[in-house]
Amino acid sequence: MSGADPTPTESEVLDYFTSLSNWGRWGADDRLGTLNTITDEVRAAAAASIRTGRAVSLSRDIDPHAPDPLASGNSVVQRFTGTGEVEEHFGQPLRFDAVTEFVGIAAHGSNTHVDGLAHYSWEGCNYNGFPASETTSLGGARRLSVHHAVHGFLTRGVLLDIAALHGVDWLERGRPVTPADLLAAEARQGVTVRSGDALLVHTGNVARILHEGPDAVGPAARQAGLHASSMPFLRERDIAVLGNDGVQDVQPSGYGLDLIRPVHTIGLVALGLWLIDNMELTELASVCRDEGRWEFFFAALPWRMVGVTSSASNPVAIF
Template identity: 40%
Template sequence: MSTGNIPTEDDVLGYIPTISNWGRWGTDDELGTMNNIGPDQIKYATSLVKEGISVSCARTITTERAPDVVAPVLHYMTGSGESSMDTDTNEFVHQQSSGDFIGMAFHGHWITHIDSLSHMFWNGKMYNNRPASMVTTREGATKESIEVLKNGVIGRGVLLDVARSRGVDWMKPGEYILPEELDKIAHEQNIELQQGDILLIRTGHYKRRTEEGPRSPEDGYPGLQAACIPWIRTKNIAALGGDTVSDSYPSGYPKIRLPIHQIALPYMGLWLIDNCNLEELSQACHRLNRWEFLFTLCPLRIKFGTGSPVNPIAIM
């Protein structure tokens, strides 16, 4: 486990005035840290495509029932090929097709998804001092919905491979990462974070799930300690992703169970990409000895949505 000074819960609450981006990009802003990506960042990111390799960073969506799947995905066929086998009596023989109905609750610990800034509240407020009541039962997120990312996310992705740096297959449940370790790994990988980066953190959690099977999230999972919040703010990253939900759990705090979600998202306006599959990306980065890449992500245009399932793509 990382060593260093662990902030108290009061210390974490004390971060709020210094990490808050409320008003930084105007009182009407709904993009938060995505404002850190501009034309220069996008043009530089496209220059990182050297080998012509693309790697998915998403988990496969299945109807699996497991301890870490709160609401299993619904997948029903609205049409299949089974009814199209009798070509002699089927009058629609030339217009055969199949179709699906898919339903999901993508927030949680299973589906790869991005959280919009309307997903988390603190003291009745969401990002940029808007009242939480702007997310209604009838409509959804009337402000800061996932539609603000209708043009997608394009930028420089950076992978910090914590598990590989520690020499382990995966971090243990509840183990945490401190900012000095992130700096150490960036130095090891000869990478310097820049404004507008999409930062991906690999703990090996998904590899553990694949090899040992699913566990209840209440058993704990690895991730960033709350001390990383000011560090993230100073780096001016656009989004944070990982193979867990970014936070380490348990946090050790009675009120702030998920500091990255509860503090960084509503106050910093930090976009979070949860439950990535970073195994293939880790292998590709290690093989090429290159930890930066063009990163693309296109959420669904869900009106009033608080997020979206996604398939992030790293292009090298």
């Protein structure tokens, strides 16, 4: 932590569950959380910001031959049926054939994916006080399914390049991103994060793992990411979506096991903040420098799958 950022105690971080809460803000039955801040006016203003039409994908390939490149969990399995099934069905030779396949995706793995509001719970509750018990292996997420985000994430995107702020391609493993870092990046880039934005934080984490390999698996891996002390900043700016080239949270978090990933837990449960993990932001950072701007039209469209807590996605930035 920098000298400008006093590290909150574990008790102070736990208080964020109430002091930063959005429960009831948009009604007792609200299923959208911070997506409520993406109004028609926000979408229209974001679309009007497109100047050149240059587009950048913020995802990586989902490859069944390399299903876990970040050691975050297998992302996909793929099985093809044999050929010749069309001829067999019609009982005569045909000039065409077709192949079908089964694709199974573990959406919370190494691929770029959206975390829905039923993904994490705290003391038996999901966002807005919905019982975590209503998400089951058989029934799925019955109250906070990803399919509620039917209008997608279409809004203004802002990239804060924390790696560039410190003059590196990627931050050191386990390096926390603090509120002072976020404010300094805003000042350096001449941009201000505001209500309804998709805030993307570039640490270089994914690029480093792909270049050097992971140092451990899952929560045991050291990764640069947002510190718990950043949560008031995210709430005050009223962002709609948080994206990161990693798992959002710095690892280790600096707190106990209950707060092993406080940005995930407080963000999803208290704020109702939608997250996009393991994004590809290296090219975006380069394009932002080339274009001389750090804001853009942001589009991410989660699948309309009922009962799921996550969705694979290919977010795109358009300049």
